[in-house]
Amino acid sequence: MSIDDYALAKLQFIDENWSAYHRRLNPLTTRVYRYEDVIFRKEEWLEDIVDYLKLPHDADAIREIAKAHDILPKVEDPDAHIRQVRPGNFRAHLAPATIDRLGRELGSYLQAYQYLNPTSYGESLVFAEEGEAATRLFSCFS
Secondary structure: OOHHHHHHHOHHHHHHHHHHHHHHOOOOOOOOOOHHHHHHOHHHHHHHHHHHOOOOOOHHHHHHHHHHOOOOOOOOOOOOOOOOOOOOHHHHOOOHHHHHHHHHHOHHHHHHOOOOOHHHOOOOOOOOOOHHHHHHHHHOOO
8 A cells, every 4th residue: 555545545534533532622621732842842842731730840850851852853764763753744755636635635624733834833832722712723623
C-alpha cells in the first residue's frame, strides 16, 4: 500500500475519532495543544500546563526540562524516534491530489486548529483555550 493509499484509507477513522473527541470532552475542562505547540514552544507549553492545573512549580526547572527535550532534527531520519518535527513535511511524501482530498474532507478540523495557516506555527500556543473560546472551537464540530 502506498503512503497516499494509506492516508486516504484513514480518512474515515480520523474523522470519526476527532468527532468523538469533540463530543465527549467538555471544552470548559479540557485543555488542547497542537503538536507544534509542544515542539516549538516547550517552555511556554509546560508553564501553561502547570498554571492550568494550579501545580506548584519552579520556573528554572521548567526551563531546564524544556531545554533538555528541545530536539529539532536538521534532516529527516525515518529510523529515529524523533524522525523530524517540521510542519508541512507531508508535502514531501504525499501526492498533491491526496493533500487536496485530505484538506477537503478534514478541513473543519484543519481550520479550527489553524493548520491551514502555516505562518502561525510556533508563534504562540494556539490551543491553550478555555471557557468561551474552547466552547466555540468545539461547537464547530457539532
